[in-house]
Amino acid sequence: MQYLALIYSxxxxxxxxxxxxxxxxxxxxxxxxxxxxxxxxxxxxxxxTATTVRMREGELLLSDGPFAETKEQLGGYYLFECxxxxxxxxxxKQIPTARYGSIxxxxxMAFDD
Amino acid sequence: MTNLDSTADIQWVxxxxxxxxxxxxxxxxxxxxxxxxxxxxxxxxGQAWQQWPEQGLPDKPGAWLLHVARCRLLxxxxxxxxxxxxxxxxxxxxxxxxxxxxxxxxxxxLALIFCCCHPAIDETSQLALLLQLLGGLNYREIAxxxxxxxxxxxxxxxxxxxxxKQAKIPMEVPGxxxxxxxxxxxxxxxxxxxxxxxxLQASQRExxxxxAIELLMLLRKEVDSPEAMGLQALIMAVLARRIGEGDDQDxxxxxxxxxRLWDKKAIRQADILLQKALALKELGPMQIQxxxxxxxxxxxxxxxxxxxxxxxxxxxxIRQQASPVPKLNQTMxxxxxxxxxxKIWEALCDLExxxxxxxGFYAARMQILIxxxxxxxxxxxxxxxxSCESAPRQRRLLERQWARAQIK
Numbered sequence: 168m169q170y171l172a173l174i175y176s177x178x179x180x181x182x183x184x185x186x187x188x189x190x191x192x193x194x195x196x197x198x199x200x201x202x203x204x205x206x207x208x209x210x211x212x213x214x215x216t217a218t219t220v221r222m223r224e225g226e227l228l229l230s231d232g233p234f235a236e237t238k239e240q241l242g243g244y245y246l247f248e249c250x251x252x253x254x255x256x257x258x259x260k261q262i263p264t265a266r267y268g269s270i271x272x273x274x275x276m277a278f279d280d
Numbered sequence: 281m282t283n284l285d286s287t288a289d290i291q292w293v294x295x296x297x298x299x300x301x302x303x304x305x306x307x308x309x310x311x312x313x314x315x316x317x318x319x320x321x322x323x324x325x326g327q328a329w330q331q332w333p334e335q336g337l338p339d340k341p342g343a344w345l346l347h348v349a350r351c352r353l354l355x356x357x358x359x360x361x362x363x364x365x366x367x368x369x370x371x372x373x374x375x376x377x378x379x380x381x382x383x384x385x386x387x388x389x390l391a392l393i394f395c396c397c398h399p400a401i402d403e404t405s406q407l408a409l410l411l412q413l414l415g416g417l418n419y420r421e422i423a424x425x426x427x428x429x430x431x432x433x434x435x436x437x438x439x440x441x442x443x444x445k446q447a448k449i450p451m452e453v454p455g456x457x458x459x460x461x462x463x464x465x466x467x468x469x470x471x472x473x474x475x476x477x478x479x480l481q482a483s484q485r486e487x488x489x490x491x492a493i494e495l496l497m498l499l500r501k502e503v504d505s506p507e508a509m510g511l512q513a514l515i516m517a518v519l520a521r522r523i524g525e526g527d528d529q530d531x532x533x534x535x536x537x538x539x540r541l542w543d544k545k546a547i548r549q550a551d552i553l554l555q556k557a558l559a560l561k562e563l564g565p566m567q568i569q570x571x572x573x574x575x576x577x578x579x580x581x582x583x584x585x586x587x588x589x590x591x592x593x594x595x596x597x598i599r600q601q602a603s604p605v606p607k608l609n610q611t612m613x614x615x616x617x618x619x620x621x622x623k624i625w626e627a628l629c630d631l632e633x634x635x636x637x638x639x640g641f642y643a644a645r646m647q648i649l650i651x652x653x654x655x656x657x658x659x660x661x662x663x664x665x666x667s668c669e670s671a672p673r674q675r676r677l678l679e680r681q682w683a684r685a686q687i688k
Binding site for chain 2: 168250251252253256272273274276
């Protein structure tokens, strides 16, 4: 079963030194890879680099920034392969941002074929 | 095979009611899909209604139902072309049924409750799931217990079941660490289930309370605690009084009950369990409530109730629980112990803000005013109590109380 862990936090929040955070993320990623649960994952550039794309009546509409203003912004993700939600949560809680932001865990939709 | 006649019908319905949660839990654990498990069980029950009156009751009705329901699950998967390796085990366990396997399956209810009460599900839905799957209540009954509309209950239940299936919330008793950290929550959910069961009709309440006791025994096998013992003793002490409490139509107050109908043996067993819990010296709200109910269950008559002790126990409970209801109960215990009505009235008035939606509060004030012979004021309280109460049996109880007061 695959789960996407979406990492949300206030991107203006800069209490955690970047060096330290990157180190923690590297360590976590290595641990998840060694355990065989890590299928993928990436950090994202901040929301001021975002472009929102919509197609309306055949016409392309572009706008600046994320589609909704929120208190916490999507800053990255991991894709895990886990037995069940309990296991996915046990990994999500170790993501360094979980200490001050929030991690949304969503199952990847499975199609019966 | 046992022959069925009409007098056996009631036993038969009770049997189905008591067996259903266990079978459902076994099925749900195997397929990870509660709705599918419910459908399979429904079909098996349907088949039982058709076959049993003609062919007689099978020797092991529970095993029979489980077997038939599993066959329905397999049919479902065959239709979808999904009989693969994973489902093969289901086929095997269905085809060589040993009594040992049957024993092991009887414990899946605890796995089901840990799944339904997983923190990834909101608490109202957790309770609705428990009341439906383990308490045997239908949408309407759950809705009236939780003060929600039928449609909302239906939506919440199906959303929660879908989440369990899609997010794959495990249907298992968790390992040591999680078991320790979640046991308290499971206990309080069983307590809520018990609390909502108290107002049900006699026959329904009995099977719900019985389920609650069995769940606690399963939980205590995994991880025991004085509070779990206390909760079990509490439910046992209440269940022991069921025959004295009246029928499906009318409910009797403690003061009106024929105490000779109470199950003395069950009361003694509850007391032994409570004493065992208290000896561990970790007092908590469940044990205190059990001790209060035990004093009621052990009193030879309403007049002989040990009110000073009950008042003291409520004091302990109030210190542990920030809820106005124990305060109300304590105030009434003071009234029954002989404190003057004027003093009780003042104490009740202090609770008005906290309990303004609570029918029991107005019923208590009505009782005090009747004792003071202020009948016009009492009638107002009676009307207020009625307007806050929706359960038919509780309404009839209020009306009887009021009618009796007027005769005097």
